[in-house]
Ligand code: SF4
């Protein structure tokens with residue numbers, strides 16, 4: 001099937017070439033980091049996790065978001081999602097591979113990565129995260145490939161594959177839950193030490209993942225003649241709205257707990273993220289514009305969707321803009337704010353701001369570009385198969 | 393060592409011997425001053441604490457648990473003494489020097505009270521508290537979160553003596569332990585540390601780029617019968633006391649029994665083994 005990725009029009013190749021440029025830059029930046037040291041990043045002793053881990057966290061969410069297609073289709077037999085379920089599975093594959101790349105970019109001794117398997121340590125949440133991520137990746141590879149192959153041959157997928165489909169549902173929840181547990185079980189990290197971290201991660205994942213899928217569907221409608229169907233898109237935007245609202249609700253709860261309890265440790269990170277934190281005569285606020293952009297984009301997207309649904313407006317461009325707004329909002333919230341905010345105040349109550357370096361951003365963009373290229377190729381295969389079958 | 397044997401040693405009143413690989417314990421706990429206290433009483437006391445584990449709502453101590461006590465009263469107004477202790481640690485452990493906070497590596501350092509003891513009030517604190525820095529280092533927690541989170545067991549608690557140690561050859565540099573440690577006790581080698589070691593000590597291994605490091609309670613020195621370098625550097629002041637806090641006859645236990653001490657962030661349940669008299 002993979003040969004389908006090797007045939008495409010010039011736009012397809014231009015797009016892949018464009019991405020390759022970023023991948024090449026990222027690879028060079030990574031080699032520099034590999035040979036010179038992690039000191040090339042903006043991370044430091046006080047703020048020792050940065051852009052890589054935050055992208056990892058966000059992308060685990062994107063991978064888990066595919067659940068919002070798989071679940072209705074396979075459990076509730078919601079036929080409308082029939083054409084796009086495979087997109088959810090393939091997006092999960094690409095996102096998980098990006099996650100693994102970000103982890104490799106983040107660790108100081110990448111060649112020793114296998115120590116996690118050679119010395120399995122069940123008390124470490126990172127060990128479990130690896131287990132569920134690799135598990136979910138394998139499940140999606142199996143399900144996606146087997147189901148697509150069956151579709152190509154125009155036969156029913158073998159029964160056994162459904163077992164893997166059903167197992168993949170709790171796995172999708174588990175990858176993001178365990179990823180949240182990396183953060184929410186650490187004493188002395190007040191912003192993360194919140195039982196609502198995991199539900200909040202899930203809520204934002206269930207908005208961000210589908211939002212990305214809708215954007216891809218709309219793009220493919222224009223460039224690849226692939227129509228997901230109005231009803232499917234409509235249903236997805238409803239799901240995105242609810243999930244984004246629940247995420248916003250959870251964030252508000254964090255504010256309530258912080259301000260009503262008035263416990264400084266519970267307020268610091270939120271103060272730093274949204275208003276600027278005053279400490280020792282200096283105001284630390286480098287993330288404030290990003291967080292407010294996130295708030296406005298999130299509510300902007302929600303209002304747009306709400307208005308379109310009430311006024312029964314149907315416009316691909318508006319739907320795409322709404323999804324993009326919500327996706328960026330959630331990326332700012334989780335892909336930047338959550339990790340950096342939680343680390344700004346260190347355990348000794350010293351404040352450090354984080355500024356990623358050019359080299360670090362280069363690697364990050366390279367991995368994102370690689371992910372987009374992977375999605376492009378996987379989606380191309382999936383669509384070509386579907387179109388071939390329908391053409392018969 | 394298996395529990396049976398440990399128990400036997402305890403009963404025999406020879407707890408100190410349990411730290412076989414750490415003769416310093418023997419030395420510290422069997423110093424002449426302490427040897428005068430009746431050995432029988434020692435055995436009895438250990439047995440007692442076995443018999444009534446719930447007496448103070450604390451668990452019965454098991455085996456050797458090395459601890460360190462800093463009597464800040466002896467260091468107030470004398471930052472140069474603290475610098476001396478810090479320099480001693482840096483020297484024996486080949487700790488690289490970086491000028492910037494970002495890449496800094498430190499095992500023991502000075503910091504104001506409000507940063508060292510974040511859960512203590514500094515409202516109307518005394519002049520001494522306000523004006524002095526405090527020595528901080530890894531607490532060799534009895535319930536160490538850094539060990540709990542490490543995915544490779546590269547950081548682990550040595551059951552023989554309670555030291556939270558590191559295996560630099562196994563560490564993958566994920567820095568999860570730095571997230572877990574609520575004391576900021578750990579440093580990461582962002583660059584090759586070997587380029588920045590001022591005075592190389594061939595007796596202690598240098599680290600490689602990409603791994604985490606921290607105070608090791610001078611495990612390598614204890615094995616040679618020496619005391620921790622920071623203690624030794626300012627020994628004349630008696631400001632630092634080191635020994636087995638599970639042995640009621642050790643010097644540190646006796647100071648602990650007499651003086652009111654505090655620990656850093658004790659509310660987090662990490663059970664630090666470093667104590668302060670302030
Ligand atoms: S102080 Fe930090 S590094 Fe040391 S044992 Fe406790 S948690 Fe681990």
Ligand code: SF4
Pocket residue numbers: 541542543544545546547562563564565566567568569570603604
């Ligand atoms: S950085 Fe090393 S010691 Fe720390 S958690 Fe990772 S593997 Fe363990």
Ligand code: SF4
Pocket residue numbers: 480481482485499500529606607608609610620621622623
């Ligand atoms: S006990 Fe040893 S390793 Fe720890 S701070 Fe003192 S000198 Fe350094």
